[in-house]
Amino acid sequence: MSSAETIGQASDPQPRRRLSRQERHRQLVDVAWQVVREEGTEALTLPRLAERANIAKPVVYDHFGTRSGLLxxxxxxxxxxxxxxxxxxxxxxxxxxxxxxxxxxxxxxxxxxxxxxxxxxxxxxxxxxxxxxxxxxxxxxxxxxxxxxxxxxxxxxxxxxxxxxxxxxxxxxxxxxxxxxxxxxxxxxxxxxxxxxxxxxxxxxxxx
Incomplete structure (x- = not known):
């Protein structure tokens, strides 16, 4: 194995650990507070939360259902x-x-x-x-x-x-x-x- 290959393997990122549902929920709540702090309450929607958290919209809807549920x-x-x-x-x-x-x-x-x-x-x-x-x-x-x-x-x-x-x-x-x-x-x-x-x-x- 060449030194270049060895370096390439060593620099490969570790696979991301999948968050538990509880951990994901906490993450989304923290990001939601951040959105309100930086953009105001009116900006806090489920699609915006998904965007800021960099996850798919269905995940956010699964956790909160509606904007009222999130609030x-x-x-x-x-x-x-x-x-x-x-x-x-x-x-x-x-x-x-x-x-x-x-x-x-x-x-x-x-x-x-x-x-x-x-x-x-x-x-x-x-x-x-x-x-x-x-x-x-x-x-x-x-x-x-x-x-x-x-x-x-x-x-x-x-x-x-x-x-x-x-x-x-x-x-x-x-x-x-x-x-x-x-x-x-x-x-x-x-x-x-x-x-x-x-x-x-x-x-x-x-x-x-």
Whole structure:
């Protein structure tokens, strides 16, 4: 065998490993976030995702079915990351109102900032579909119930109106931080004060 042949064989690329379905799904979700980040939510279609991921369109349709299905998966991915961050912070926090309020405020803002400017566009797109809006409400309900449980030792049973107001503040402040309107520290501090004030009103029997 000539030296040229030997060099040629040594330089042959290794065969590409076939991704498992789970690995492919994760890859497509990551590419979808990248599309939203670079091109905006409106640019995210299944054909565009297939193009960016350099795979056949039927593969993408097999994973998500429709654009609405893809948006739902992105929101679920965001929610799972938020829950993971919040649960870890909760385990490491002090069992005080200050500690719990800090966990909620920092976790929510940190998760939105981790995802970047793309998550507001995804959430806005969810509002355009009754099915997706229902998914969003379900995950919001889980988040609010988790907050209710964390704060219950200091305020008793917090009414839904107070939790809904807290969630609204969390969304607005986090997205303002994501777009650079305010800093992350400012968003966390303001949300922290909102949570503490909500608990104080509830504890003294005021209107949440």
């Amino acid at each position: 739902a998966v992105l929101y679920q991915d965001f929610d799972a990351r938020q829950s993971e961050i919040m649960d870890a912070a909760f385990q490491a926090s002090e069992p005080t109102l200050e500690g719990r309020a800090s966990v909620i405020a920092s976790s929510y803002v940190d998760c939105v900032l981790f995802q970047g400017r793309e998550i507001p566009g995804v959430i806005a797109s969810l509002a355009g579909s009754p099915e997706l809006e229902e998914i969003k409400r379900e995950y919001q309900a889980v988040f609010m119930e988790k907050c209710r449980t964390m704060l219950a030792p200091f305020a008793g049973d917090i009414a839904g109106a107070g939790l809904r107001a807290m969630l609204g503040a969390a969304e607005a402040l986090s997205y303002a931080a994501a777009t650079g309107e305010i800093t992350a520290a400012q968003a966390q501090a303001e949300l922290y004060e909102t949570i503490v004030a909500m608990v104080a009103r509830n504890a003294r029997g005021g209107t949440p």
